[in-house]
Amino acid sequence: MTGHVLARAAGAVLLGLAAGALNVGAQVPPVPPARIILQMALEAPRLVDYEGTKVITVLRGDRAETITVAESHKRPERMRLEYVSPEDLAGRLIVDNGATAWHYEPRLNMVFEGPTLGGQLLSRDRTLLLRNYGVTALGVEDVIGRQAYVIALVPHHPGVQRRLWVDRATGTILRSEELDPSRGIILSAYFSRVSFSLNLPEAYFEFRTPAGARVFKMFTTEAGTMSPAALQRRVGFPVLIPPVLPEGYTFRGGAVSRFGNLVSVYLRYSNGGNLISFFEAPAGSIGWPSAGRPIAVDGRPARFVDLGYFRVLIWEQGRLRVTAVGTGPTETMVTAAGQIAAGREQALVQDVSRQIESDPATVQRLRGEGLTFPEVARTITLAHRLGTDLGTTIRFVRGSLSASDLAGRLGMPQETLQQTVQQTARETSSVPALSSPR
Amino acid sequence: MTINHHRAGQLLSAYLDGELLPREGAAVQEHLMECPACREEYERLRITKGLLGALPVADPPAEFWTAVRAPRSEGVGPRFSRLPSVLLRRSVWAAAAALVIVLLALIPFVKGTVDRLHAAEIGVDLYVREHALQMSTEPLTDRAYLGVVAGDADLVLAGEQARRGGAEK
Numbered sequence: 264m265t266g267h268v269l270a271r272a273a274g275a276v277l278l279g280l281a282a283g284a285l286n287v288g289a290q291v292p293p294v295p296p297a298r299i300i301l302q303m304a305l306e307a308p309r310l311v312d313y314e315g316t317k318v319i320t321v322l323r324g325d326r327a328e329t330i331t332v333a334e335s336h337k338r339p340e341r342m343r344l345e346y347v348s349p350e351d352l353a354g355r356l357i358v359d360n361g362a363t364a365w366h367y368e369p370r371l372n373m374v375f376e377g378p379t380l381g382g383q384l385l386s387r388d389r390t391l392l393l394r395n396y397g398v399t400a401l402g403v404e405d406v407i408g409r410q411a412y413v414i415a416l417v418p419h420h421p422g423v424q425r426r427l428w429v430d431r432a433t434g435t436i437l438r439s440e441e442l443d444p445s446r447g448i449i450l451s452a453y454f455s456r457v458s459f460s461l462n463l464p465e466a467y468f469e470f471r472t473p474a475g476a477r478v479f480k481m482f483t484t485e486a487g488t489m490s491p492a493a494l495q496r497r498v499g500f501p502v503l504i505p506p507v508l509p510e511g512y513t514f515r516g517g518a519v520s521r522f523g524n525l526v527s528v529y530l531r532y533s534n535g536g537n538l539i540s541f542f543e544a545p546a547g548s549i550g551w552p553s554a555g556r557p558i559a560v561d562g563r564p565a566r567f568v569d570l571g572y573f574r575v576l577i578w579e580q581g582r583l584r585v586t587a588v589g590t591g592p593t594e595t596m597v598t599a600a601g602q603i604a605a606g607r608e609q610a611l612v613q614d615v616s617r618q619i620e621s622d623p624a625t626v627q628r629l630r631g632e633g634l635t636f637p638e639v640a641r642t643i644t645l646a647h648r649l650g651t652d653l654g655t656t657i658r659f660v661r662g663s664l665s666a667s668d669l670a671g672r673l674g675m676p677q678e679t680l681q682q683t684v685q686q687t688a689r690e691t692s693s694v695p696a697l698s699s700p701r
Numbered sequence: 702m703t704i705n706h707h708r709a710g711q712l713l714s715a716y717l718d719g720e721l722l723p724r725e726g727a728a729v730q731e732h733l734m735e736c737p738a739c740r741e742e743y744e745r746l747r748i749t750k751g752l753l754g755a756l757p758v759a760d761p762p763a764e765f766w767t768a769v770r771a772p773r774s775e776g777v778g779p780r781f782s783r784l785p786s787v788l789l790r791r792s793v794w795a796a797a798a799a800l801v802i803v804l805l806a807l808i809p810f811v812k813g814t815v816d817r818l819h820a821a822e823i824g825v826d827l828y829v830r831e832h833a834l835q836m837s838t839e840p841l842t843d844r845a846y847l848g849v850v851a852g853d854a855d856l857v858l859a860g861e862q863a864r865r866g867g868a869e870k
Binding site: 304305317319321330332334342344346351352355357364366368371373375377378379380381385388389392416425427436439450452479481483484515516520522523524525527529531533535536537538540542544547548549550551552553554555568570572573575577586588589 | 816817818819820821822823824825827828829830831832833834835836837838839840841843844845846847848849850851852855856858859861864865
């Protein structure tokens with residue numbers, strides 16, 4: 264009898280649990296395709312205002328630092344950040360109107376006026392991001408009482424992975440994690456409180472200089488972008504262009520950076536989700552820093568400064584001091600730097616022009632546009648196969664022109680274009696790869 | 702003005718050379734008109750001075766200069782005793798001038814070295830700041846964190862101490 268009762272009770276519990284599970288299942292919304300969720304996240308800042316408290320935990324050197332900040336956003340691109348902790352950061356204020364950012368340091372009564380921290384989302388960024396990262400929907404989770412879609416962005420080639428918790432209702436990223444496979448999580452951020460649909464006053468995003476504050480103008484990089492060839496003519500010293508980079512990284516822009524007497528050329532390469540920067544200055548104008556540890560880059564003395572999230576690699580080549588800044592794994596940075604340090608430019612121009620049966624002058628011209636050798640090979644081969652001009656092909660290779668747009672222009676099915684691109688990539692894969700620096 | 706015979710005799714030579722004041726000259730002239738002895742003396746003096754003026758200029762003998770220098774070299778002992786101090790003073794000035802020239806020549810080198818060292822120390826912060834600002838154009842980057850990085854670099858570039866950071870193990 265007792266056993267019978269227990270069995271019935273257990274059955275009732277199981278039924279209850281099953282019903283509960285079904286009930287929960289009924290509450291879980293269907294998960295849209297991962298790319299749609301990513302699209303929501305990318306579009307959200309243009310559509311939604313919010314104000315909340317964010318907690319960021321980030322690698323700083325060999326330790327972790329936790330930062331609390333009151334973050335307010337007014338669409339499309341205004342932002343106000345008031346840092347609460349740690350103690351030596353408390354009180355810092357950043358007001359950004361989408362064009363200029365003011366950083367106020369109350370303990371020093373100093374104001375720093377500089378470029379905006381809120382770059383606009385360009386179609387190129389989206390194209391590159393979707394081209395270089397696999398996006399997967401992982402389900403729905405609860406974040407501070409709100410339903411959030413969870414997606415993972417994993418680069419097709421070794422690099423930093425991302426996981427995003429995207430608010431189902433607004434598309435705002437409620438939580439994010441960045442993971443370097445060689446180091447684990449390097450940054451995590453989440454809102455501990457957030458409010459939407461606010462009517463935040465305009466004045467909240469306007470900066471007024473406090474009485475007696477010293478104001479420093481910190482526009483150290485010239486606006487606009489220049490090709491490496493144009494930069495070389497501008498600064499009067501040779502500009503080194505990375506011959507090979509981790510797959511997916513493409514030239515994003517170049518500029519002259521000036522601070523005091525230090526004039527540097529700044530080349531930046533992006534894969535749509537991450538950035539590698541190269542700074543080049545005459546060796547006579549900048550010495551070795553005391554920070555960091557000595558390492559070797561292609562047999563040359565170099566210094567590696569591990570700031571945690573950001574990592575800096577410095578070496579001397581010819582009469583230039585080259586500094587690379589990025590977030591990637593150490594090995595990737597050292598290998599990429601080794602390719603530059605090897606200094607095989609002219610030999611590679613000849614090799615690549617022979618491999619793809621093009622004249623060296625064209626190869627050299629595309630190098631002057633900042634393309635890596637694999638990109639040069641793909642661009643020339645694709646232009647030949649598709650019958651497109653080099654300018655259009657460069658835009659396609661760099662992600663400024665999407666596959667669908669190019670297919671539309673050529674009156675070609677997108678699948679056919681994709682097949683041609685993939686075939687070209689396979690055939691030009693013998694062009695120096697990052698894994699084989701020598 | 703009137704002068705007596707004796708005084709007129711003393712002034713005759715100066716009168717002939719035109720070295721007297723106008724009123725003295727007039728007084729001598731008036732006395733000559735009245736005194737035949739002084740007129741005779743005046744004539745002798747005039748002839749003598751004329752003869753002397755007509756004589757040719759002769760080169761002195763070689764021994765003359767030896768004779769002149771010998772006593773001077775003996776007599777200017779104190780001037781030669783000042784020579785070391787003069788040389789010393791000149792040497793000091795020459796050394797100072799050379800030092801100034803060397804310092805002027807070194808200014809670009811010293812300034813270049815100072816700039817180079819300064820650039821080395823702020824270079825990492827400057828470049829990380831530039832990188833962080835450009836990272837903000839990447840669509841998924843956390844801008845609140847970039848604000849920390851760029852803000853920390855601002856302080857270093859302004860000559861303030863780097864933030865230590867509330868680090869925890």
